[in-house]
Amino acid sequence: MKRKKWFRLDNAALIFPAIMKRRWNNVFRISVSLTDPVDPETLRLALNGLRGRFPTFFVRLRAGFFWYYLEEITGEVPVSSDFAYPLTHMSRRQLGRCCIRVLYYGNRLAVEFFHSVTDGTGGAVFVKNLTAEYIRLKYGVGDLSGGIFDPSGVPDPAELTDRFPEFAGGYPVSEEDTRVFRLRGTPEPDRFRHLTTGIVPTDALIDAAHRHGATVTSFLAAVMAEAVGRVQAENVPRGAMRPVRIMIPVNLRRLFGTDTLRNFVLTVTAGYDPRLGDYTFDEICSRVKHSLALDATRQHMAGKIEANVRPARNRIIRLMPLFIKNPVMRAVYHFVGERVGCINVSNLGSVSFPPAYEGFVTRFEFIIGVQYSYPNNCSVVSCGGRTFINMIRSSRESELERLFFARLVELGLPVEIESNRRR
Amino acid sequence: MYCVKCGVKLADGETECPLCHTPLPAVEGGSGASFTPYSDRYPRERDHEKYLILGSITAVMAAACLICLILCLKTYGRVYWSGYVMLGIALAWTVCVLPAFFRRWYPMIFLPVDFAAAAGYLLYICASLGQHWFLSFAFPLTAIVAALTISTVSMLRYIKRGRIFIVGGVLMAIGSLCMLVEFFQHITFRTPMFVWSLYCVAFFTALGLFFILSGMIPPLRAFLERKFFF
Numbered sequence: 001m002k003r004k005k006w007f008r009l010d011n012a013a014l015i016f017p018a019i020m021k022r023r024w025n026n027v028f029r030i031s032v033s034l035t036d037p038v039d040p041e042t043l044r045l046a047l048n049g050l051r052g053r054f055p056t057f058f059v060r061l062r063a064g065f066f067w068y069y070l071e072e073i074t075g076e077v078p079v080s081s082d083f084a085y086p087l088t089h090m091s092r093r094q095l096g097r098c099c100i101r102v103l104y105y106g107n108r109l110a111v112e113f114f115h116s117v118t119d120g121t122g123g124a125v126f127v128k129n130l131t132a133e134y135i136r137l138k139y140g141v142g143d144l145s146g147g148i149f150d151p152s153g154v155p156d157p158a159e160l161t162d163r164f165p166e167f168a169g170g171y172p173v174s175e176e177d178t179r180v181f182r183l184r185g186t187p188e189p190d191r192f193r194h195l196t197t198g199i200v201p202t203d204a205l206i207d208a209a210h211r212h213g214a215t216v217t218s219f220l221a222a223v224m225a226e227a228v229g230r231v232q233a234e235n236v237p238r239g240a241m242r243p244v245r246i247m248i249p250v251n252l253r254r255l256f257g258t259d260t261l262r263n264f265v266l267t268v269t270a271g272y273d274p275r276l277g278d279y280t281f282d283e284i285c286s287r288v289k290h291s292l293a294l295d296a297t298r299q300h301m302a303g304k305i306e307a308n309v310r311p312a313r314n315r316i317i318r319l320m321p322l323f324i325k326n327p328v329m330r331a332v333y334h335f336v337g338e339r340v341g342c343i344n345v346s347n348l349g350s351v352s353f354p355p356a357y358e359g360f361v362t363r364f365e366f367i368i369g370v371q372y373s374y375p376n377n378c379s380v381v382s383c384g385g386r387t388f389i390n391m392i393r394s395s396r397e398s399e400l401e402r403l404f405f406a407r408l409v410e411l412g413l414p415v416e417i418e419s420n421r422r423r
Numbered sequence: 424m425y426c427v428k429c430g431v432k433l434a435d436g437e438t439e440c441p442l443c444h445t446p447l448p449a450v451e452g453g454s455g456a457s458f459t460p461y462s463d464r465y466p467r468e469r470d471h472e473k474y475l476i477l478g479s480i481t482a483v484m485a486a487a488c489l490i491c492l493i494l495c496l497k498t499y500g501r502v503y504w505s506g507y508v509m510l511g512i513a514l515a516w517t518v519c520v521l522p523a524f525f526r527r528w529y530p531m532i533f534l535p536v537d538f539a540a541a542a543g544y545l546l547y548i549c550a551s552l553g554q555h556w557f558l559s560f561a562f563p564l565t566a567i568v569a570a571l572t573i574s575t576v577s578m579l580r581y582i583k584r585g586r587i588f589i590v591g592g593v594l595m596a597i598g599s600l601c602m603l604v605e606f607f608q609h610i611t612f613r614t615p616m617f618v619w620s621l622y623c624v625a626f627f628t629a630l631g632l633f634f635i636l637s638g639m640i641p642p643l644r645a646f647l648e649r650k651f652f653f
Contacts, residue, residue, distance in 0.1 A: 081462060082461060083462065084464055088466040089466070194441075401441070402429060405442055409429065414432065417432065417440070419437065419441035420459075420460055420461040
């Protein structure tokens, strides 16, 4: 009998199974829209053809005595039609069968990942390869360049390993423990996720960011910080205001020069404190840009990695059974994990396909789920000259989206809006 | 098409601005096309909390049955009073807890099951006491009440109009049922005929007729609605 492969969770992934709730867990979605309707049978063949090249994606979540782990699945991963909203809940039982979900609807194929498997960059690599394999099977077009791998090839061991311990610095750096403003809203009783997608020409966005002396990520984070600040100003009396901080995930692959397909991302926070006075948009933009520049450095991130890796090295924690570890991790995450920021602005960057596939792909989207305790989140990706800004929401109120996108329009950007309105 | 309030361009298929909810004017050939970025398929999710609560209630009821059985066996060496308690709890579970396990309440399934369970409980009591009133009294009455209840619930559930007439008819049927109760009582227990049931017939028939009349006379109905709305 063939022994099933298994993988330890990487350091960033350890927290996600522990903090899963009955109605929430940490999942994200990457989707690709094609020129023609997706054929489910070809998609199924393409998906299961990638099994050998991407073994860490064809896994299910299992609980050991001390830690969770990922176990290879032997059966085929099914593909199914998409739902009325993205990132429907992935229950513990579903994760016990498979940690990814492959969906299709019209011209779009989408993969939803449990965050313990990979991060946005790893997910994007997988979805690019899935799309390439689908196009190869459907249209006979192939090009093994620009991040497209041979599906019959063998994975590089570096892709499968947890790189956090390797790059941990000698001294831990902790996030400033400030109680920030918490976004709130009336929750949707049936867990419906409202998705509002703003489509902006990438060139215009880069020009606007440069006009304010910022990068695209810091510009969007600044617009978001300003929008969150306005939500706070409308709902909270001045004396009870708290700092506005945006969590910005930093892709550590660029800083440390690795190409792992496991999680290798950490967040930094940037923002302003409205208790100190009113800030203009340029001042917020400047603060965000400089915070990012100061924090997203190799040394600082190594310190942050050390702060995350250190508890996992502790012998007492390692020998603690999972049923004790879980509530402890949950409590720590609840009191520390999300208190440092109001909302994520996760920019996956620019994604491109090799020229052979460009004629088949019309758009590429990246959607992160809502936070553990906050109802909103924002993710950004650029593809084919357009930037897709996805704002997801588990509450009824759309005030934050309105303020955010209306501000982009005020700043001179042409924004096209799409939504998954409830039917 | 652009939202006049937010200034954003709206994708085809948007009928209102997703940001400020300003409705779009219906423009021929403009917005309102059938483009929808997501399907209309909703995930089926198990309500874990519900099942946890129902499972706990079932476990408590089962434990109560078990305790009664043990106590009864220890005291009398046979199933005596515990039989009534256990079957009573089973009846309560069938009527109250069992339907809650299902996503929807189906009257045509659950009501017959409930009445069958009630008839079974009555049969057990009758047999354990060594009496003979089940076939001539309890069974026909249970069957008639079951038929009346099922037909009433079905009519109220599936017929959307004329509910006031249904209620009127049901009230008159309840009057007739009282007469049947007394009739079966007379056959089984040799009690005198039509002592109290005629009053019930008169009362329920009058009430039923009043409902039917108020359905037929709109001013009366409007007056009653105005006086008794809640």
